[in-house]
Amino acid sequence: MQQWKSVDEVLDFAIGQEEQAFQFYTELAGRMDRPWMSKIFKDFAQEEMGHKKKLEDVKSGKRLIAAAQKVLDLKLSDYLVDAEPSAHMDYQQALLLAMKKEKKAFKMYTDLAGSTEDAGLQTVFLSLAQEEAKHKLRFEIEYDDFVMTDN
Numbered sequence: 001m002q003q004w005k006s007v008d009e010v011l012d013f014a015i016g017q018e019e020q021a022f023q024f025y026t027e028l029a030g031r032m033d034r035p036w037m038s039k040i041f042k043d044f045a046q047e048e049m050g051h052k053k054k055l056e057d058v059k060s061g062k063r064l065i066a067a068a069q070k071v072l073d074l075k076l077s078d079y080l081v082d083a084e085p086s087a088h089m090d091y092q093q094a095l096l097l098a099m100k101k102e103k104k105a106f107k108m109y110t111d112l113a114g115s116t117e118d119a120g121l122q123t124v125f126l127s128l129a130q131e132e133a134k135h136k137l138r139f140e141i142e143y144d145d146f147v148m149t150d151n
Helices: 007-031 035-059 091-114 119-146
Strands: none
Touching: 007 035, 007 091, 007 119, 035 091, 035 119, 091 119
């Protein structure tokens, strides 16, 4: 993890990551051939914009409340093969890609929390890490319900 020169620099990095996540889910939504699949990814894109707003609020001086509890991790994405976005991506591949993305986002926020000595900022990053873990769990449950039951 890189060394940060200021809290604003860390927050700007995290805000940029949330913008990229928004673009990622928006693009996935556009690649889905079924409206319900597209809606799932559009909803996640909006959640990432919510994360961006939280980070912007912190940057402007507001503080967030810490996550209430840890989120269950089914660890399905640890055992599945990576997928890349493609024009003909099916729902299974899109879910797999989304799980991997959320796992990386969780790790990023956990690492960012460890890279600062500001207790308030650590709380914010750990809270966002838990939100990313919730996203990953939702994708894992979706994968388990719709993909693994078919096999």
